[in-house]
Amino acid sequence: MPRTPRRPADLAGTLFLGSAAVADGLLTPADLRSRAWQQVLHGIYADAAVPLTHRHRCLAVARFVMPPGGAVAGRSAAYLYGAELVTATDPVEVLVPRTSCVRMARVSTHVAHLDTAETHLLDGIPVTTPLRTCWDLAQWCADPVERVVWIDALAARGAVALPDLTAYARAGAGRRGWRRLLDAARLADAGAASPQESRLRVRLVLAGIPRPQTQVVITRDGRFVARTDLAWPEYRVAVEYDGVWHAESPGQIHADRRRLNDMIAAGWVVLHVTAKRLRDDFDGFVRELRTVLRAREGH
Incomplete structure (x- = not known):
């Protein structure tokens, strides 16, 4: 008969580093490969009984990968604000300072200046503010139509007000990409249903x-x-x-x-x-x- 997988109570329903669980004697490398656990990101595991979502990957990045001053950003930030247009397997988008870098499968890293006023904690996850999220989406989405799709979704869920977004874009006049955001804000509509x-x-x-x-x-x-x-x-x-x-x-x-x-x-x-x-x-x-x-x- 197959051996029943070990499920220590301390790890049930949690995210954890596999190496730490092994070092603490809670699991063995063989235990990690059992059906009791699922890999969220490289070296990061979760209880297999928990249905994995994109938020779990964002939380894993925030807890175990994110360098100081970094934040979940772009499409992943929009997802956390309610624009659920990504799947559990899509890469987590992060924005980190120029002095840092994150290299990991299923994590898409962008390097740029990020003011502390443009981030906050959302359910324990450092995330760019809705306005900064829209700025980044306007820069990272190559298709001008898709930029508006994301901003529509955020506006429809009340995460961002379009007049505020237009003002934010104008306040950034002279910065590279500000017109992209302004054009997208002008085309956006909070009444979009899909x-x-x-x-x-x-x-x-x-x-x-x-x-x-x-x-x-x-x-x-x-x-x-x-x-x-x-x-x-x-x-x-x-x-x-x-x-x-x-x-x-x-x-x-x-x-x-x-x-x-x-x-x-x-x-x-x-x-x-x-x-x-x-x-x-x-x-x-x-x-x-x-x-x-x-x-x-x-x-």
Whole structure:
């Protein structure tokens, strides 16, 4: 019969250094390789009964890897503020002073000046402030659309106010990258409900379409009809992003079609775009939307 793995009570539910557990006599190297434990980062372990999240990796870095003056930053900081757009296996992004460096698998290290006023402790983890997090995201995301996706997510969760972010970007005028943040802040919208909706909205604006409003409530005779993803109320035109879930059940299809009929009855034109259309024929969709907006002028 296989040997039951050792599970010392002192280690249950915790993060710990494997070398320290071995040195203290709590475990042997063979014990660490058992199914009782899981490796979080190189040399850092956790109870296998704990479902591993990106936060566990951030906490492991903070406790055992982070040099003085460093902080969890970028996408990982955004995750800790509620923008859960990374997975448990994604690298932890950290920002460290120029005098330090972190070299470890699954840790992405950025080196730059970091003022102490731009970090604080969040549940025991040193993390860049939301404003500084947005600054770093604007610098580290090569795609201007993705910069806005992250900032949208932070704004939607109340972690950052867009007027404050614009002021923060302007206060950094002259620093390398300040215009990146300012442009992203101008395009951001706290009403974004999902990353794909953010991508759609920003790509439309960059393509020359007038900026839509988010989360527009449509009514008819004083009765609520729908809340739509993106809309131009002055034209009574709405765009809906269709995810896979829309086709998951007959009941959902019925509800979607009834909602669509109600929107049309209220005098609205509704265009739908799928992930495939967004990926393979975005220009075609832009032409359709532009034609509809022109046709609806004066309505």
